[in-house]
Amino acid sequence: MAGIRSTLNIKNRMMFLSRYVSPAMLAASGILVITIIALFVPPYIGMADNGDYYRILYSNGGYFNTPDYLSHYFGYFIKEYGIFQYFNENKDMLFSSQSLFVKFSLWVNKLFDQKVFDIRVQGAIFTALYTVAMYLLVESITWKAPRKYGYPIAIIAIFIFGDTGYTAYFNSLFSESVVLIMTVFVFASGLLLYRKRYNDYVLMFIFLISGLLLTTSKQQNAPVGIIIAVMGVILVFVRKQNTYRYMMASSLILLMIAGVGTYVLIPQDFVNINKYHAMTRGILMQSDDPEAALKQFDIDKQYAVLNQTIYFEPYMTVDVDSEILKDNFYNKYGFVSILSYYVTHPSQAGKMLDIAAKNAFTIRPPAMGNYEKSAGKPFGTQTKFFSGYSLAKQALAPKTFGFITIWSVLIIGLYMPSFIEAAKRRQMRHMVRLPLIVMMIFMGLSGILVSIIGAGDADLSKHEFLFTAAFDMVTFVAVGDAIRHRLWQSEEDQGGD
Incomplete structure (x- = not known):
């Protein structure tokens, strides 16, 4: 009898869960609870500064108020910063949508404390946004699916997506938080449009705003706006109304402009840093004859001495900010000429792509610790709390660009039959899924290509964050569609548009 009662209790609980808790709600709630425990319950988890924080913090009204702050670089997470009380003489050091979130977090913080900025305020805002984004992503896959699949x-x-490799960024001043959350919103809103779930105009708005915030979150993402605009053209035709088509076309044009504008507004200081690494940590590093490689750019062979050096090294053979280097080195090459070089030297390009692939599956950079110094952990210690996926991914994923190519072709091949079938039936909405998948793949690949062409192998694990996020989202959607038996076929007819 006890066994029967137990079985009935389990069935009753499952019926209750099935009736009142959707799969999307379950996923969002689970991620929310895990993230709260990780970020807001001692010992607090965050990300140590690698030297980049000052760019975004000082220009937005905060400052370092820890006396020995520099000694915490890379090793320890710091959760509290000062808030400027008077005039802030620091100008914007870079154009980034991340500033909007930092300023909003400071405004909320000031409601409780006017002098000390607790990074966990920002962490709470990002956690709330991430929870909503994940609800929409899971809803886009599980809507109308039987609960046994959902x-x-x-x-x-x-x-x-509850892995702390992702969520630890929320307690940091790295732009990866914005990149992650907005990428989820872009993908989820597109898929919800495909499935005709929720209002099309609301989803269009989410698609536009998240796309703009993603594109402008960091200079490296300049191609993202262009990719979304090009691959999103099919979204214009999912409805026949002229109002909708005009608004969607206008949204895509704005995304295109945002991509171009983000590239144009890159500060010259950042251009020189990236160009330096593109040559010393890219072209020269992988060349069998560095002097000959320089000759192809009309650069004096003596600069081969800079091979494998880093812009920030304290002792250099030449001042990296000097006019001499500007005239005889930086001005001799650019993104296009470096790309042309790799195209004409495929073996060297292949080496760089494989180097990039080794870092393409690392969610959390190995250089930065996750704990406060007061937690008593050794310098640079990273959390293992709910990190099973990120650790397994880093250890098991084949780290070659060949694997990335095979994965891309396989994913596109799996979704191609449903796209062709929808095209034959002239069902524009049902054709949307494959372009969205391709859009995500191209966005991820742009993160790799822009990194190695624009900055060599410098800080690759952080520069390739967009790829690892896109890889996980596309793979997750593919697995979800496979579970629902929807890989080779589109959704059933959802009515007219």
Whole structure:
């Protein structure tokens, strides 16, 4: 009798869960709870500064108020910063949508404390946005799916996207938080449009705003706006109304402009840093004859001495900010000429792509610790709390560009039949899924290509964050569609538009 009662209790609980908790709600709630425990329950988890924080903090009204702050670089997470009380003489050092979130976080913080900025205020804002974004992503896959398929998909979502490799960024001043959250919103809103879930105009707005915030979050993402605009053209035709088509076309044009504008507004200081590394940590590093490589750019062979050096090294053979280097080195090459070089030297390009692939599956950079010094952990210690996915991914993923190519071709091949079938039936909305998948793949690949062409192998694990996020989202959606038996076929007819 006890066994029967136990079985009935389990069935009753499952019926209650099935009736009142959707798979999307389960996934969002699970990720929310795990993130709260990780970020807001001692010992607090965050990201140590690698020297980049000052760019975004000082220009937005905050400053370092820890006396021995420099000694915490890379090793320890710091959660409290000062707030300027008077005139802030620091100008914007870079154009980034991240500033909007930092300023909003400071405004909220000032409601409780006018002098000390607690980074966890920003962490709470990002956590709330991430929870909503993950709800929409899981809903885009599990809507109308039988619960026996929906709940396993939700569990997978929690395992992947609740990983602290992702959420630790929320307690930091790295732009990866914005990149992650806005990428989820872009993908989820596109898929929800495909499935005709929620209002099309609301989803269009989410698609536009998240796309703009993603594109302008960091200079490296300049190509993202262009990719979204080009691959999103099909979204214009999912409805026949002229109002909708005009608004969607205008949104895509704005995204294109944002991509171009983000590139144009890159500060010259950042251009020189990236160009330096593109040559010393890219072209020269992988060349069998560095002097000959320089000759192809009409650069004096003596600059081969800079091979494998880093812009920030304290002792250099030449001042990296000097006019001599500007006239005889920086001005001799650019993004296009470096790209042309790699195209004409495929073996060297292949080496760089494989180097990039080794870092393409690392969610959390190995250089930065996650704990406060007061937690008593050794310098640079990273959390293992709910990190099963990120650790497994880093250890098991084949780290070659060949694997990335095979994965891309396989994913596109799996979704191609449903696209062709929808095209034959002239069902524009049902054709949307494959372009969205390709859009995400191209966005991820742009993160790799822009990194190695624009800055060599410098700080690759952080520069390739967009790829690792896009890889996980596309793979997750593919697994979800496979569980629902929807890989080779589109959604059933959802009515006229």
